[in-house]
Amino acid sequence: MGINRIKYRPWNGERSSHLHRVYTISRKIFLQKLKSKGILAILIIGMILVHALPILFGALMAHEELTAEMMVGNSDFMGGYGYLKNGLSIIFVLLLVSVVCSDLIAQDLKDKSFVLYFSRPIKTLDYLTGKMGGAIGVTSILTFVPLIVFCLVMIGTQTGDDYGGSLNVLGKTIIAGILTTIFFVSYGVMISSLTTKKTYAGVGIFMSFFVLTIIGDIFVNFNQNWGLASPTTLLFYSYDMIYGFDLPSDINSSIFGVLLFCILFLPLFVTFVQVYRKETGK
Amino acid sequence: MNNLLIKTVDLSKWYGEVIGLNSFELEISSGITGLIGPNGSGKSTFLNLAIGTIKPKTGHILVMNQNPWMNPKLKSNIGFCPDYDNLSDEATGREFLELVGGLHGLNGMRLKNRLNEVSEVVGMKDALYRKIGGYSKGMRQRIKLAGSIIHEPKLLLLDEPLSGADPQVRKSLIEVIKSLHNDLGHDIVVSSHVLYEVERLTSKIALIYKGRAIASGEISEIRNLIDEHPHNIIIEGNKISDLAKKLLDMKYTISVGYQEGRKRIKVQVSKPDEFFATITDLITSLDCEIERMYSIDDDLEAVFNYLVEG
Numbered sequence: 001m002g003i004n005r006i007k008y009r010p011w012n013g014e015r016s017s018h019l020h021r022v023y024t025i026s027r028k029i030f031l032q033k034l035k036s037k038g039i040l041a042i043l044i045i046g047m048i049l050v051h052a053l054p055i056l057f058g059a060l061m062a063h064e065e066l067t068a069e070m071m072v073g074n075s076d077f078m079g080g081y082g083y084l085k086n087g088l089s090i091i092f093v094l095l096l097v098s099v100v101c102s103d104l105i106a107q108d109l110k111d112k113s114f115v116l117y118f119s120r121p122i123k124t125l126d127y128l129t130g131k132m133g134g135a136i137g138v139t140s141i142l143t144f145v146p147l148i149v150f151c152l153v154m155i156g157t158q159t160g161d162d163y164g165g166s167l168n169v170l171g172k173t174i175i176a177g178i179l180t181t182i183f184f185v186s187y188g189v190m191i192s193s194l195t196t197k198k199t200y201a202g203v204g205i206f207m208s209f210f211v212l213t214i215i216g217d218i219f220v221n222f223n224q225n226w227g228l229a230s231p232t233t234l235l236f237y238s239y240d241m242i243y244g245f246d247l248p249s250d251i252n253s254s255i256f257g258v259l260l261f262c263i264l265f266l267p268l269f270v271t272f273v274q275v276y277r278k279e280t281g282k
Numbered sequence: 283m284n285n286l287l288i289k290t291v292d293l294s295k296w297y298g299e300v301i302g303l304n305s306f307e308l309e310i311s312s313g314i315t316g317l318i319g320p321n322g323s324g325k326s327t328f329l330n331l332a333i334g335t336i337k338p339k340t341g342h343i344l345v346m347n348q349n350p351w352m353n354p355k356l357k358s359n360i361g362f363c364p365d366y367d368n369l370s371d372e373a374t375g376r377e378f379l380e381l382v383g384g385l386h387g388l389n390g391m392r393l394k395n396r397l398n399e400v401s402e403v404v405g406m407k408d409a410l411y412r413k414i415g416g417y418s419k420g421m422r423q424r425i426k427l428a429g430s431i432i433h434e435p436k437l438l439l440l441d442e443p444l445s446g447a448d449p450q451v452r453k454s455l456i457e458v459i460k461s462l463h464n465d466l467g468h469d470i471v472v473s474s475h476v477l478y479e480v481e482r483l484t485s486k487i488a489l490i491y492k493g494r495a496i497a498s499g500e501i502s503e504i505r506n507l508i509d510e511h512p513h514n515i516i517i518e519g520n521k522i523s524d525l526a527k528k529l530l531d532m533k534y535t536i537s538v539g540y541q542e543g544r545k546r547i548k549v550q551v552s553k554p555d556e557f558f559a560t561i562t563d564l565i566t567s568l569d570c571e572i573e574r575m576y577s578i579d580d581d582l583e584a585v586f587n588y589l590v591e592g
Contacts, residue, residue, distance in 0.1 A: 024384025028377075035372070111368050119333045119362040120385040121354035279335065 021122055022130045029134020033100055042099065043141055046092035051146035054083055059153045064160030066151055066169045068243035071176070072236075083150055084176060084239050089142075090232050093184055094209055096142055100135050101188025102202030105275065110196040114278055124276045128189075128268075135185045143184065144177035169243070176242050182264060183235055190267030193274040224250040228259050285312045287437055287469055288332055292341035294493075295327050302327030304493035305341070310471055314463050316480030317473040319490035325473040326365055328490070329439045332471070333362045346437065358386065361430035361468070365442035367422055371415030375406060375425045378414060379432055386433035400428040403466070404458055420451030427458065431468065438462060440472040444479050456482050512536050513554040518546045519572040528564055532557075 033039050063070070073082025108114050117127050151170045158166060191208065192201040209231055216230030227233045228251065237247055238260060247253055288310040295302040303324045317325050330336045331343050334350030334357060342349065348356045369378060376397065383393045401407040404424040414422065423443055430438060443459065444452045460483060462468045474480045480487060481501065488498035517525065526538045526547050534553040541548050551557040554577070565572055 018387075020387055020389055021385055024381060027384075028381050032370075032372070112364070112366055113368045115330075115335055115362070115364050116368055116382075117385065118335045119357065119360075119364070120382070121357045121387070122385055123352075123354065 018126070021120075022126050022133065025117070025122075025127065025130025026133030026137065029104070029131060030137040033134065033138045036099070039096065039099055039138065042092060042096045046089075046096065046142050047146065050086060050089045050092055050142075051150070054086075055146070055150050055153055058083070058150060059157045063154065063158055065158045065162045066154040066166035068169055068172065068245070070154065071169065071173060072239045072243050072245065084147070085236050087232075090235075093139070093143055093180070094206055097135075097139055097184040097188040098202045098205040100138050101185060101192050101205060103192065103198035104131050104135055104189055105193040105271065106195050106198045106201045109193070109278060110198075114275075118279050124272060124279055127279075128272060128275060132185055132189055135189065136181050139185050140177070140181045143180040144174075147173050147177045172242050172244075176239055179238060179242070179264075180235065183231075183238075186264060186267040186271075187231070190271045193271045224248070225252050225255050227251075228256055231263060234259055234263060286310075286347075287312055288343065288345050288471070290328075290331075290341065290343045290495075293328075293331065293338055293343050294340040295331060295336065295338050301493045303331070303338075306490075306493065306495055308488055308495040308498060310488065310498075312469045313486055314460070314470045314472065314484035316484050316487040317471060317490060318475070318477055318480055318487055319473075320475050323475075323490045324493040325475075325490055326441055327493075329362070329441050329471070329473060332439055333357065333360055358433060359436045361433065361435035361438045363426050363430040363438070363440045363443055365445060365473075367426075369414045369422060369425065372413060374411055374413055375401070375417070375421075375428075376410040378425060379410075379428055382429040383432045388433065396432055396434075400432050403431070403462070404428045405454070418451075420455065423451070423455060424458070427455075427462075431462065431466075436469060438468045438470045440470060442473055442475070444474060444476070452479065459483060512550045512552060513557070513577065515549045515551065515554075515557065515575065515577050516541075516546065517549060517572060518574040519570060520545065521568070521570050522547055522572070524568045525564060525570050528568060532560070 058070070069082070071082055071084050073085045108117075148170070151166075151173050155163065155166045155170065187209075188201075188205045191204045192198070195201050195204070213230040213232055216227050216233060219226035219229065228237070234256070237251065237256060240247065247256060286309060288308070290306050290308050293306040294304055296304075301324075306324070306328065308328075317328065319325050327336070331338055332345050332350060334345075334353055337351050345356060346359060350356050350360075373381075379397050379400065380393065383389075383396060388396060397410075398407070401410050404427050406421065406424050406428060409417065409421060414425065417425065427440070427443065430440070440459065444455055456479065459470060459472060463470050472480065472483060485501045486499070487501060489496050523544060526540070526549075529535050529538050529547075529549055534551045534556045536550040536552055538550075539548050540546070549557070561575075
């Protein structure tokens with residue numbers, strides 16, 4: 001076959017664009033996931049069932065300003081549940097994360113795709129950041145974007161003048177949205193790094209959340225702190241803390257802090273070790 | 283003067299109780315070098331150590347005078363084409379190359395131009411927008427090759443690039459690989475367990491067996507080793523019993539044995555030149571009907587067997 005002559009130009013060390021490499025991985029994951037009909041279905045149904053109606057009703061209901069109580073349910077607004085503490089929302093996020101994260105690492109472990117990344121100038125941390133960045137991008141469509149939309153709609157339709165207070169709540173909501181996204185994605189990525197089968201990873205993510213919730217619900221009768229074994233409970237108490245509410249008096253704040261730290265950072269550490277071991281051929 | 287590209291000293295790598303490389307000593311200089319060895323001999327382990335995706339247990343490896351382990355800058359100068367297929371069937375060829383280019387920090391017009399260049403080099407320009415799932419084996423190999431050169435590396439490590447391809451595809455891939463060196467200036471290390479394929483790519487080879495480099499150099503140098511070993515010749519035809527008896531009387535004959543009845547003999551000789559100088563006269567004088575005569579030592583497979591068995 002013919003060949004077109006191209007003058008060889010050796011690499012001159014200028015292409016050190018670190019962030020671009022991470023962005024490339026994230027972009028690939030993000031676009032690949034959004035092509036999935038299953039993920040699109042979860043996003044659309046979740047948006048309609050979980051977010052569309054509360055946003056609509058919230059706009060129609062008379063309110064002076066956006067308050068923390070509206071978000072975490074310590075008031076009569078929207079039946080006293082609050083926008084964030086919605087069980088149905090957790091189920092949809094869990095479903096989404098199970099599908100998005102299931103093959104994130106597991107597939108690379110299975111088909112040796114690690115070499116595609118690690119034979120390039122990519123470090124373990126770049127790889128993980130890129131992978132998680134893509135998953136966070138997709139998950140945030142359900143965990144972050146609707147919260148901001150809700151806040152903006154509420155601020156836009158408020159009757160009072162205290163926009164400063166509303167913006168303060170908006171800022172806290174941004175933090176809550178970021179926390180929710182990282183909370184679920186880091187857990188999902190960890191489970192995906194523990195197996196080479198994406199089905200096991202997907203089911204594992206979903207079921208392990210329920211198992212922990214059941215354990216928490218059973219043992220909470222002996223000690224209220226056992227309730228923190230439930231990731232959902234832990235997340236809801238985190239919202240309270242973000243919006244300036246106290247933990248219930250029978251909850252040990254040290255245990256809460258340690259568990260929250262563990263569920264946010266331990267999965268990242270486990271995932272890093274798993275990928276590093278594979279990268280180094282162990 | 284050839285530049286030294288890869289040098290290993292007492293290099294060993296094992297996975298649990300499985301040995302990948304064992305006190306591996308090899309020097310590879312610029313040009314095309316063929317790594318030859320059977321499956322499981324350690325070729326892929328060596329290439330993975332060279333690209334720095336795994337760490338040696340003992341000894342060391344230098345690639346372009348640098349340790350490849352945890353050395354991203356060096357990886358920018360190496361293109362690696364693995365032996366297995368990890369391409370996503372759902373992605374198009376263009377998406378794959380964009381990903382690989384992006385991983386090397388290429389973007390914008392630079393990436394676009396490079397993408398067009400490499401797709402032309404490997405003859406895949408017209409298939410770039412098709413899904414990889416619809417590619418033939420040869421096309422998948424070509425797109426992998428394109429991915430390994432998109433960042434203009436000096437050194438290319440190609441692990442079994444011809445495996446699984448049909449003869450036509452092999453032929454064209456061999457042409458592409460040769461062009462990558464001859465026309466584009468890449469230095470190439472290519473592994474294969476099929477000797478005649480490597481022979482068509484280069485005369486510079488390294489033989490690997492059970493995790494050790496057992497020989498390296500020009501094919502001609504390695505061929506000289508043949509002289510230290512008995513030469514085996516097969517003769518097929520009718521009325522060759524008399525020829526077999528006569529050959530046993532010759533000084534250069536070590537042994538003569540019948541194979542598949544009495545229509546085929548295997549002659550082992552110590553001096554092949556003398557054998558070939560006299561065999562025509564012997565055949566004529568005995569009135570044998572020779573249908574076929576060939577040496578089973580004529581290709582690299584024989585060299586490899588000698589060295590391994592030796």
